[in-house]
Amino acid sequence: MVVKRPTISDIAKAAGVSTGAVSYALNNRPGVSEPTRRRIMDIADRLGWVPSSAARSLSDGRANAIGLVVDRPARVIGVEPYFMQLISGIQGALAGGPMSLLFQVTDNSAAELAAYRRWWGERRVDGVLLVDLIQNDPRVELVRELRLPAVVLGEPVVPDLPCVWTDDETAVEEVLEYLVALGHQRIVRVAGPTKFVHTQTRSRAFTTSAARLNLTEARVVHADYSDEAAARVTRRVLTSGTPPTALVFDNDVMAVSALGVAHELGLTVPDDLSLVAWDDSALCRLVRPALSAVRRPIAERGAAAVHLLLDVIGGAPAEQLKTSDPELVPRSTTGQAPT
Amino acid sequence: MVVKRPTISDIAKAAGVSTGAVSYALNNRPGVSEPTRRRIMDIADRLGWVPSSAARSLSDGRANAIGLVVDRPARVIGVEPYFMQLISGIQGALAGGPMSLLFQVTDNSAAELAAYRRWWGERRVDGVLLVDLIQNDPRVELVRELRLPAVVLGEPVVPDLPCVWTDDETAVEEVLEYLVALGHQRIVRVAGPTKFVHTQTRSRAFTTSAARLNLTEARVVHADYSDEAAARVTRRVLTSGTPPTALVFDNDVMAVSALGVAHELGLTVPDDLSLVAWDDSALCRLVRPALSAVRRPIAERGAAAVHLLLDVIGGAPAEQLKTSDPELVPRSTTGQAPT
DNA sequence: GTAGGGTGGTTAAGCGCTTAACGGATTACC
DNA sequence: GGTAATCCGTTAAGCGCTTAACCACCCTAC
Numbered sequence: 001m002v003v004k005r006p007t008i009s010d011i012a013k014a015a016g017v018s019t020g021a022v023s024y025a026l027n028n029r030p031g032v033s034e035p036t037r038r039r040i041m042d043i044a045d046r047l048g049w050v051p052s053s054a055a056r057s058l059s060d061g062r063a064n065a066i067g068l069v070v071d072r073p074a075r076v077i078g079v080e081p082y083f084m085q086l087i088s089g090i091q092g093a094l095a096g097g098p099m100s101l102l103f104q105v106t107d108n109s110a111a112e113l114a115a116y117r118r119w120w121g122e123r124r125v126d127g128v129l130l131v132d133l134i135q136n137d138p139r140v141e142l143v144r145e146l147r148l149p150a151v152v153l154g155e156p157v158v159p160d161l162p163c164v165w166t167d168d169e170t171a172v173e174e175v176l177e178y179l180v181a182l183g184h185q186r187i188v189r190v191a192g193p194t195k196f197v198h199t200q201t202r203s204r205a206f207t208t209s210a211a212r213l214n215l216t217e218a219r220v221v222h223a224d225y226s227d228e229a230a231a232r233v234t235r236r237v238l239t240s241g242t243p244p245t246a247l248v249f250d251n252d253v254m255a256v257s258a259l260g261v262a263h264e265l266g267l268t269v270p271d272d273l274s275l276v277a278w279d280d281s282a283l284c285r286l287v288r289p290a291l292s293a294v295r296r297p298i299a300e301r302g303a304a305a306v307h308l309l310l311d312v313i314g315g316a317p318a319e320q321l322k323t324s325d326p327e328l329v330p331r332s333t334t335g336q337a338p339t
Numbered sequence: 340m341v342v343k344r345p346t347i348s349d350i351a352k353a354a355g356v357s358t359g360a361v362s363y364a365l366n367n368r369p370g371v372s373e374p375t376r377r378r379i380m381d382i383a384d385r386l387g388w389v390p391s392s393a394a395r396s397l398s399d400g401r402a403n404a405i406g407l408v409v410d411r412p413a414r415v416i417g418v419e420p421y422f423m424q425l426i427s428g429i430q431g432a433l434a435g436g437p438m439s440l441l442f443q444v445t446d447n448s449a450a451e452l453a454a455y456r457r458w459w460g461e462r463r464v465d466g467v468l469l470v471d472l473i474q475n476d477p478r479v480e481l482v483r484e485l486r487l488p489a490v491v492l493g494e495p496v497v498p499d500l501p502c503v504w505t506d507d508e509t510a511v512e513e514v515l516e517y518l519v520a521l522g523h524q525r526i527v528r529v530a531g532p533t534k535f536v537h538t539q540t541r542s543r544a545f546t547t548s549a550a551r552l553n554l555t556e557a558r559v560v561h562a563d564y565s566d567e568a569a570a571r572v573t574r575r576v577l578t579s580g581t582p583p584t585a586l587v588f589d590n591d592v593m594a595v596s597a598l599g600v601a602h603e604l605g606l607t608v609p610d611d612l613s614l615v616a617w618d619d620s621a622l623c624r625l626v627r628p629a630l631s632a633v634r635r636p637i638a639e640r641g642a643a644a645v646h647l648l649l650d651v652i653g654g655a656p657a658e659q660l661k662t663s664d665p666e667l668v669p670r671s672t673t674g675q676a677p678t
Numbered sequence: 679g680t681a682g683g684g685t686g687g688t689t690a691a692g693c694g695c696t697t698a699a700c701g702g703a704t705t706a707c708c
Numbered sequence: 709g710g711t712a713a714t715c716c717g718t719t720a721a722g723c724g725c726t727t728a729a730c731c732a733c734c735c736t737a738c
Contacts, residue, residue, distance in 0.1 A: 005460060007694055018718050023696060031697095033716060050460025054396035055694030058723045063393070065441075074427035074638065078420045079621040088413035091444050100463065102404075103442040105430050121344060121389025123724095124439065227625050256625045263627045282418040286566050286595045287626055288602045299413065346724055357688050362726060370727095372686060394724030397693045462694095 006047040014043045026051075057123060066094075066309055067125040069104040071112040071132065076226050077105060079253050081281040082298060086153070089302025090129070099126075099310070113138055120146045127313045129153060129305055134195040151309040153301060155201050162318040164305040166296050168198065171326035172205035172248075175276055175294060176213060178328060179246045183337035184274060186217045186244040188237055190254055192225050199250065202278075206248070217242070223254060230254030234261045238273070245337045246274040252283045255291050259333070270335030280329055289332035296326045345386040353382045365390075396462060405433075405648060406464040408443040410451040410471065415564050416444055418592050420620040421637060425492070428641025429468070438465075438649070452477055459485045466652045468492060468644055473534040490648040492640060494540050501657040503644040505635050507537065508544035510665035511587075514615055514633060515548045515557075517667060518585045522676035523613060525556045525583040527576050529593055531564050538589065541617075545587075556581070562593055569593030573600045577612070584676045585613040591622045594630050598672070609674030619668055628671035635665045 008026070012019045017036065024031035025040040026049075032040070057063050068090070070083055077083060087103070094101060102125055106112045116139065119125045127149035130139055140158050143150040152163035179187055189206045192199045203220050210218035221237060223229035230253070237244060238261065249255040255277035259269060267273045269289055277284050280295035301323050308321055347365070351358045356375065363370035364379040365388075371379070396402050407429070409422055416422060426442070433440060441464055445451045455478065458464045466488035469478055479497050482489040491502035518526055528545045531538045542559050549557035560576060562568035569592070576583060577600065588594040594616035598608060606612045608628055616623050619634035640662050647660055 005462070009694080019695080020697080020719075021717060024717090027696085029697095031716070036716080048460070050457060052397070052694050053461040053463050054393045054402070055723090056696080057393035058391070058397050058725090059694080059696045061723075074424070074431075078423045078427065079625075080423075081417045084417045084419075084423060085413070087442075088417065088444060092413075095445075095450075100441055100458075101443065102439055103426075104440065105427060106434075111434075118389060119439075121387070122392040123344070124392050227621055253621065253625070260625060260627045260629075282566055282592065283622070286418075286592070286599060288599045290599075348724080358725080359689075359727080360687060363687090366726085368727095370686070375686080391724050394693090395726080397695090398724080398726045400693075 005052075006044075006049045007052070008049070010047060011040060011044050011049060014047070015040050061123070063124050063126045064098050065100045065102050065125050066306070066313075067102040067104070067116065067119045067128040068131070069106055069112050069115045069128075071106050071109055072225075073107050074105065076224070076253075079227070080225065080251060081283060082251070082279055085281070085298040086131070086302040089299030090306050092299065093303035093306035097310075109138070113142060116142060116148070117146070120148050127151070127309045129309060133157065133197045135197060135200070137197075149309060149312045151305045151312060153305050154198055156320040157197055160318050162308055162312050162320060164301050164308060164321045164323060166301065166323050167325050168202050168296075169205035171294050171296075171328070172202050173209040174328055175248055176206070176209045176215070176218075178330070179248075179274065179276070179334070179337075180213050180215070182246075182274065182335065183339075184246040185215055185337070186242060187215060187246045187248065188218070188244040189220045189248045190230060190233055190237075190250065190258070191220050191222050192250040194222055202250065217244075223250075225251050225254060227253050227257035230257040231261050234258040235265070238262070238265055238267070245272075246276070246334075248276045248278070250278050252277045252279055252281045252291070252293065255293070255333075256283060256287050259287060259289075259291070269333050272338055274335055274337070275333040276328075284329075284331070292331045292334040293329050294326050295329050297324050300324065344391075345383075345388045346391070347388070349386060350379060350383050350388060353386070354379050400462070402463050402465050403437050404439045404441050404464050405645070405652075406441040406443070406455065406458045406467040407470070408445055408451050408454045408467075410445050410448055411564075412446050413444065415592075418566070419564070419590060420622060421590070421618055424620070424637040425470075425641040428638030429645050431638065432642035432645035436649075448477070452481060455481060455487070456485070459487050466490070466648045468648060472496065472536045474536060474539070476536075488648060488651045490644045490651060492644050493537055495659040496536055499657050501647055501651055501659060503640050503647060503660045503662060505640065505662050506664050507541050507635075510633050510635075510667070511541050511544035512548045513667055514587055515545070515552060515554070517669070518587075518613065518615070518673070518676075519552050519554070521585075521613065521674065522678075523585040524554055524676070525581060526554060526585045526587065527557070527583040528559045528587045529569060529572055529576070529589065529597070530559050530561050531589040533561055541589070556583075562589075564590050564593060566592050566596035569596040570600050573597040574604070577601070577604055577606070584611075585615070585673070587615045587617070589617050591616045591618055591620045591630065591632065594632070594672075595622060595626050598626060598628075598630070608672050611677055613674055613676070614672040615667075623668075623670070631670045631673040632668050633665050634668050636663050639663065 008019050008022045012022045021032050025037040104115050131153045133154045155165045156163050223233045262269050262273050277291045277293040280293035284291035284293045347358050347361045351361045360371050364376040443454050470492045472493045494504045495502050562572045601608050616630045616632040619632035623630035623632045
């Protein structure tokens with residue numbers, strides 16, 4: 001059987017009422033009697049009616065969709081479990097509701113901006129999620145100019161922009177204290193690109209905590225989240241004059257990559273070298289030795305961001321929401337510092 | 340500055356013509372003179388005009404979007420690089436055009452069907468991509484009933500349904516010949532769930548080739564793509580009476596997981612045991628020893644599927660497209676069989 | 679001079695839905 | 709009994725765009 005998409009006027013005809021009445025009935029608003037409403041609804045789902053999003057959007061101005069664009073090179077995004085977990089969380093929060101997710105990956109920031117602008121122009125989205133905020137992020141300016149509801153997944157750096165964040169600073173501190181307790185003094189943080197706000201936040205926390213703990217040799221080096229860059233940087237750091245005894249990475253991929261480098265250099269993990277990954281994932285559990293990692297509630301963050309965004313779209317004030325705290329999961333790549 | 344979204348009537352007013360003329364001009368159709376067209380277009384992009392997708396959809400019936408829903412548990416999808424690579428390919432093919440991607444992950448097949456049906460009902464998509472086809476897949480029936488253009492990412496098992504596929508059978512054969520050449524006789528294939536068509540295809544090819552090569556002890560066992568299940572199955576297989584000397588996996592995650600199990604059982608890879616992963620990824624390169632893997636052109640497949648889908652939406656006949664062949668990338672987990 | 683054929687536009691209907699404004703019956707109230 | 713309020717429904721406009729149908733005008737042909 002081939003189906004024809006029914007419209008409200010089909011329903012109206014079948015029920016012997018006007019399309020207006022059908023609309024009121026289907027949207028659960030006053031204006032029709034209870035029996036009529038029920039009759040209309042029965043007919044509607046007997047006919048398999050589903051509202052046309054285009055028509056609805058056109059008349060009420062809402063798109064019933066939110067947008068997410070991720071600007072990371074395809075090469076990097078493929079491996080990193082982070083985004084898929086995030087999307088899982090997002091979808092979970094969207095499930096059951098009328099909203100859909102428009103998703104795009106781009107490979108440069110101009111394309112990202114263009115995507116947001118286009119979605120806005122086409123009235124395709126009611127709001128957007130922003131990830132990987134950078135300093136003076138042009139997206140902030142953009143959503144403000146367009147009056148496009150937006151929620152940042154990250155620290156509250158822009159005063160009046162709603163966001164959902166986790167307390168990475170404390171986590172950084174915890175990791176350092178943990179490593180120091182194991183006797184480590186020379187600790188290097190292998191961070192993501194400087195431009196990201198979250199990179200800066202963690203680096204600042206790292207430097208501050210290191211100073212407090214008198215780790216004079218602690219320092220930060222940068223890579224771009226890819227395994228290649230991480231391998232290069234790690235190799236350089238480990239073959240330097242006084243190599244560190246512990247490395248803290250900004251994602252899981254880099255940590256795994258470093259594991260390979262350590263192996264290649266003849267270093268035993270964790271006897272000669274301790275490693276900590278940021279963002280726990282199956283990847284961390286899978287490799288041998290299994291990676292100690294800082295676990296953050298990623299899916300939870302995604303879901304919280306969606307709820308917040310829906311509220312903001314609904315006119316709620318900009319809130320800055322903190323989700324549950326990161327947690328260090330010690331596995332087999334952290335141990336007593338070599339003497 | 341706060342922007343107001345301009346409509347074609349704003350343009351019409353500014354140009355002193357009717358909205359009809361504006362529409363003709365902007366869509367590059369005859370009906371306006373060249374000078375007028377140019378004037379209109381100038382004004383349009385001076386005003387930053389972007390067509391309202393809702394209005395356009397409503398009037399021409401096209402949604403300018405395609406849909407993809409992936410039905411895999413969040414737990415699995417997070418790790419597997421496959422889907423992100425696929426999406427990269429899809430986005431690449433979509434870039435520049437007017438189409439957007441609607442993406443959804445669900446955790447059961449009913450929800451998946453419901454998603455497709457809803458998108459269709461809401462006229463949100465012009466066509467959809469189908470991945471992970473199963474035997475007698477209800478989605479096939481659905482898209483046919485709804486007359487919803489669809490392209491399958493997988494083997495041509497449904498006669499009149501367009502698809503994009505790679506020749507896995509030959510690849511399976513190649514892998515087996517490669518292993519046999521290394522002296523392996525007891526080879527086990529750790530497959531994904533039986534229900535998937537691609538699992539069946541590869542298993543059939545495996546069995547056939549094994550018979551041809553006189554591998555009387557070759558067999559197939561099943562897991563669900565997750566690292567846990569793979570670990571369980573691998574452990575069982577490796578501790579059985581006459582354990583295999585080579586394992587061939589249906590994805591990368593399971594192969595990595597097996598690497599851990601082998602380690603745990605005191606087996607050296609590749610001296611005691613050879614491993615081959617299906618679908619190469621950074622994951623395979625990252626682990627030590629690096630995994631030998633069958634590389635398939637995943638992003639290419641995604642892009643090809645999009646192009647085909649756009650053609651089909653445009654009314655082209657159902658084509659069954661083969662992309663470039665898989666290729667075995669030998670790394671460090673395959674070696675001479677133990678004697 | 680008029681019929682015929684382009685050009686270069688305009689008009690208006692319609693896509694499917696929402697919603698303010700209206701109106702005919704009932705019911706409530708004093 | 710008259711007026712007001714309430715209930716249940718209809719009407720019609722409008723969201724922004726496409727497109728068939730129409731029209732005014734100029735040009736050419738015989």
